[in-house]
Amino acid sequence: MKDNAMQHQPLYLQIKDTLKKQILEGKYVPYQKMPSESELMASFGVSRITVRQALRDLHREGLIFTTQGKGTFASKPKAMQEVQHLEGFEEAMNSQGYETSAQLVSIREVNPTKEVQEKLNIQSKEGAVEVIRVRYLNREPVSVDTSFFPMEVGRHLFSRDLGRDIFPLLENELNIPLGRAEISLEARPADANIAKLLQMEPGAPIMWVQRLTHDVNDNPVDYEYLAFRGDSYKYHFHVERDRTRTSGKQGGL
Amino acid sequence: MKDNAMQHQPLYLQIKDTLKKQILEGKYVPYQKMPSESELMASFGVSRITVRQALRDLHREGLIFTTQGKGTFASKPKAMQEVQHLEGFEEAMNSQGYETSAQLVSIREVNPTKEVQEKLNIQSKEGAVEVIRVRYLNREPVSVDTSFFPMEVGRHLFSRDLGRDIFPLLENELNIPLGRAEISLEARPADANIAKLLQMEPGAPIMWVQRLTHDVNDNPVDYEYLAFRGDSYKYHFHVERDRTRTSGKQGGL
DNA sequence: GGTAATAACATGTCATAACAAGTTTGGAGA
DNA sequence: TCTCCAAACTTGTTATGACATGTTATTACC
Numbered sequence: 001m002k003d004n005a006m007q008h009q010p011l012y013l014q015i016k017d018t019l020k021k022q023i024l025e026g027k028y029v030p031y032q033k034m035p036s037e038s039e040l041m042a043s044f045g046v047s048r049i050t051v052r053q054a055l056r057d058l059h060r061e062g063l064i065f066t067t068q069g070k071g072t073f074a075s076k077p078k079a080m081q082e083v084q085h086l087e088g089f090e091e092a093m094n095s096q097g098y099e100t101s102a103q104l105v106s107i108r109e110v111n112p113t114k115e116v117q118e119k120l121n122i123q124s125k126e127g128a129v130e131v132i133r134v135r136y137l138n139r140e141p142v143s144v145d146t147s148f149f150p151m152e153v154g155r156h157l158f159s160r161d162l163g164r165d166i167f168p169l170l171e172n173e174l175n176i177p178l179g180r181a182e183i184s185l186e187a188r189p190a191d192a193n194i195a196k197l198l199q200m201e202p203g204a205p206i207m208w209v210q211r212l213t214h215d216v217n218d219n220p221v222d223y224e225y226l227a228f229r230g231d232s233y234k235y236h237f238h239v240e241r242d243r244t245r246t247s248g249k250q251g252g253l
Numbered sequence: 254m255k256d257n258a259m260q261h262q263p264l265y266l267q268i269k270d271t272l273k274k275q276i277l278e279g280k281y282v283p284y285q286k287m288p289s290e291s292e293l294m295a296s297f298g299v300s301r302i303t304v305r306q307a308l309r310d311l312h313r314e315g316l317i318f319t320t321q322g323k324g325t326f327a328s329k330p331k332a333m334q335e336v337q338h339l340e341g342f343e344e345a346m347n348s349q350g351y352e353t354s355a356q357l358v359s360i361r362e363v364n365p366t367k368e369v370q371e372k373l374n375i376q377s378k379e380g381a382v383e384v385i386r387v388r389y390l391n392r393e394p395v396s397v398d399t400s401f402f403p404m405e406v407g408r409h410l411f412s413r414d415l416g417r418d419i420f421p422l423l424e425n426e427l428n429i430p431l432g433r434a435e436i437s438l439e440a441r442p443a444d445a446n447i448a449k450l451l452q453m454e455p456g457a458p459i460m461w462v463q464r465l466t467h468d469v470n471d472n473p474v475d476y477e478y479l480a481f482r483g484d485s486y487k488y489h490f491h492v493e494r495d496r497t498r499t500s501g502k503q504g505g506l
Numbered sequence: 507g508g509t510a511a512t513a514a515c516a517t518g519t520c521a522t523a524a525c526a527a528g529t530t531t532g533g534a535g536a
Numbered sequence: 537t538c539t540c541c542a543a544a545c546t547t548g549t550t551a552t553g554a555c556a557t558g559t560t561a562t563t564a565c566c
Binding site for chain 1 (some may be wrong): 266273274277309310313314356357389414416
């Protein structure tokens with residue numbers, strides 16, 4: 001058992017690693033179509049289930065995305081330039097050992113409030129799609145996210161897995177490159193509904209965040225109310241960060 | 254298309270959601286055995302491929318782990334108590350839109366250096382397992398992780414997927430609950446090998462981190478050298494954090 | 507020429523089947 | 537009683553096949 005010990009890896013892992021290497025090496029650039037499942041079956045000489053197992057792993061790692069009927073594509077890295085670098089170190093240092101997930105509470109079409117209408121630039125007669133989710137960190141609920149989408153965006157969300165992050169979904173699968181976001185924060189007491197979802201007492205303090213996200217053309221695509229548990233509130237201070245880094249990029253990238 | 258619009262969800266998603274709800278509600282506590290695939294097939298009246306699709310999603314979300322021959326188990330939340338809370342807010346605020354992955358460079362059995370021997374408490378004749386990986390953030394390499402494991406731990410790593418985080422693997426699949434870790438940092442120039450893997454010039458500054466991780470019984474299980482790209486170095490300052498939070502826990506949890 | 511039906515192709519879902527490989531259990535034999 | 541081995545049960549891997557559903561390109565009709 002010396003050296004690289006690839007000994008006898010399963011087929012699907014070999015295929016996954018091959019494709020992963022090609023993507024990371026830039027053989028497939030963002031949005032570029034990858035070989036279809038049939039082609040992969042032929043070129044690797046395996047069955048479809050094996051190909052799909054490899055693709056599923058790549059999807060899980062965010063390296064590819066698929067659209068039914070169209071094909072499989074190398075996915076776009078980097079969303080939200082503003083924060084792109086900041087988790088870098090912390091993530092790499094600490095990421096190993098916690099777990100996040102989200103649980104869909106409800107998704108439905110609603111008549112938006114005046115505020116939502118204004119933020120999303122919606123005409124008074126149009127509807128909007130409301131998505132309510134609870135986000136968990138290490139099995140504990142940390143936030144309730146109430147998101148509103150214009151119909152033409154929200155329409156596509158009913159059939160999607162909303163147990164994961166929505167932004168990559170917008171960027172990759174719905175092909176909506178995201179641009180700037182406006183955020184405002186305040187502390188307020190939790191109402192009964194939020195308190196219940198966050199397993200806290202009604203009236204306990206929560207961080208109330210409003211976030212309006214635009215696409216690259218500056219059209220609003222997502223207006224959210226995020227209610228964070230008060231005891232995660234302090235991390236707010238860490239948002240402040242050092243902007244004096246030598247360069248955003250450097251040679252070789 | 255009003256209201257919760259579950260319309261006609263695929264079977265595997267229904268199963269996944271059912272199990273997920275049960276886990277989050279505490280029906281299955283950490284390390285508790287879940288129903289076997291056969292039992293799930295019977296109770297849901299579906300084929301094995303469908304059950305496995307649901308389980309795979311749950312695995313991806315970190316809610317369960319499996320061990321061949323033994324079964325499927327609800328996984329342990331919370332590792333590394335020290336940092337458990339800190340990503341909470343940042344994660345929830347910003348997690349949506351970046352992507353991390355790791356690429357295995359090599360895994361092999363080596364004769365450990367004296368330093369590794371001492372740290373891992375290894376007798377002079379014994380071997381150790383060396384794992385070298387490159388970690389990516391948004392498709393850019395950010396660190397080279399060189400990890401050393403005692404043989405009795407490292408032995409099991411050859412057959413695992415090392416493209417993901419290793420700590421959850423140790424905790425859940427290998428059943429090694431982790432305890433404290435010692436970390437030391439310094440800046441130093443990159444050697445040729447690391448520079449190549451990180452796509453930077455040899456001699457460019459990197460953060461050189463040594464981390465020794467113990468299990469709960471204080472036995473060393475993992476000694477690592479982490480080489481971070483210099484331009485992620487500044488985030489180091491964010492490791493300093495507010496310890497005056499009201500309490501680690503509060504009512505209702 | 508423009509449009510609408512259709513064929514071809516892509517991924518999504520699900521069933522049945524088989525064997526490999528790791529773990530546990532129980533029974534046979536010393 | 538203790539040890540060892542085989543049976544039974546677990547998850548892991550892979551093949552074949554089928555139909556559903558979404559997209560694109562072509563073809564035929566008006």
